[in-house]
Amino acid sequence: MSLQAFGQGTTPRLYGKLECTNPGGSMKDRAARGMIEWAEREHNLSPGARIVVCTSGNMGVGMAMVCAVKGYQLICLVDAKINPATERCLRVLGAEVVKVYQRDETGGYHLTRLARLESLLAEYPDAVYLDQYDSPAAVAAHSTSTGPEIMAALDGQVRAVVMVAGTGGSSMGVARFFKAQSPETDIWLVDEAGSLALPGNGGAAPRHLNGMGTSIAPANYAPPEFHEFIDHVVYVNAEESIRAAIGLARSEGILVGGSGGAAVHVMRDLAAPHYGPGDNLVALLPDHGSRYTETQFDPDWLAARGINVPEILNADTDI
Numbered sequence: 001m002s003l004q005a006f007g008q009g010t011t012p013r014l015y016g017k018l019e020c021t022n023p024g025g026s027m028k029d030r031a032a033r034g035m036i037e038w039a040e041r042e043h044n045l046s047p048g049a050r051i052v053v054c055t056s057g058n059m060g061v062g063m064a065m066v067c068a069v070k071g072y073q074l075i076c077l078v079d080a081k082i083n084p085a086t087e088r089c090l091r092v093l094g095a096e097v098v099k100v101y102q103r104d105e106t107g108g109y110h111l112t113r114l115a116r117l118e119s120l121l122a123e124y125p126d127a128v129y130l131d132q133y134d135s136p137a138a139v140a141a142h143s144t145s146t147g148p149e150i151m152a153a154l155d156g157q158v159r160a161v162v163m164v165a166g167t168g169g170s171s172m173g174v175a176r177f178f179k180a181q182s183p184e185t186d187i188w189l190v191d192e193a194g195s196l197a198l199p200g201n202g203g204a205a206p207r208h209l210n211g212m213g214t215s216i217a218p219a220n221y222a223p224p225e226f227h228e229f230i231d232h233v234v235y236v237n238a239e240e241s242i243r244a245a246i247g248l249a250r251s252e253g254i255l256v257g258g259s260g261g262a263a264v265h266v267m268r269d270l271a272a273p274h275y276g277p278g279d280n281l282v283a284l285l286p287d288h289g290s291r292y293t294e295t296q297f298d299p300d301w302l303a304a305r306g307i308n309v310p311e312i313l314n315a316d317t318d319i
């Protein structure tokens with residue numbers, strides 16, 4: 001959709017690819033289905049099979065949905081950063097939730113999750129672990145659907161796509177599609193400062209945005225493909241991302257999560273000045289913001305982390 005009001009004053013035309021309209025509420029539905037269908041081919045899964053996935057939430061919801069339909073059991077290995085609302089969705093969809101609470105030496109939870117994964121797989125030797133950090137199936141799900149949809153919606157005229165970095169399935173899939181079909185399209189990748197997801201990162205530090213950033217380097221972003229497909233890398237913080245998400249909500253009526261906020265912030269404030277009139281820029285908006293009312297959009301949650309979002313405090317004062 002056009003983000004004309006949010007982009008007021010910018011020269012190129014700004015668009016958002018809204019992924020909250022997928023049935024599980026995020027773009028991860030696409031990768032979840034692709035990965036499970038891959039596992040069916042590779043592991044001959046039959047109903048009752050047990051799948052394990054490490055997830056920050058949205059992948060779990062997508063997989064829980066697919067597993068409910070296909071009759072598989074799902075264990076979601078999550079960490080303390082998961083949104084309460086997402087965790088409840090996982091349980092309602094029938095997934096078993098295993099949660100780790102201890103931060104690892106990078107300040108994130110991934111290494112703690114991996115240690116727990118090892119003990120889980122020992123407990124359930126027949127379980128199939130699906131690794132979204134190293135998943136050609138997740139990348140392919142986006143190169144065959146998300147990328148073509150963006151291209152078709154803008155009649156092939158896409159000057160730049162701005163996406164956030166997580167496990168790499170969405171960004172590397174969309175980038176792969178564009179570099180094959182429209183090499184003149186620039187690919188901008190956005191990560192949260194303190195994440196180790198991308199080659200050349202600035203070192204580990206605590207992060208706050210849900211879904212984006214990692215405490216390990218996903219194989220999906222391994223060079224040399226990373227450098228072939230990604231043109232610009234930008235690091236942002238939680239404050240500017242959440243403020244942009246609120247700006248988008250109040251200008252366009254579109255409520256996205258903090259990672260979508262990061263993408264529209266970079267598209268409007270950092271990418272747009274590089275482009276001219278008639279250029280179409282697109283931000284991939286991974287999910288809806290309603291799941292984050294107890295975290296990224298909660299004044300107390302923000303204050304406890306020293307994240308300054310005066311828009312939310314003002315809204316409270318006004319009530």
Ligand SMILES: Cc1ncc(COP(=O)(O)O)c(C=O)c1O
Pocket residue numbers: 026028056057058059164165166167168169170171210211212257259260286287
């Ligand atoms: C809200 C949100 N934003 C961004 C991402 C990053 O996507 P990917 O893992 O495809 O890099 C995710 C992934 O879980 C997510 O849930």
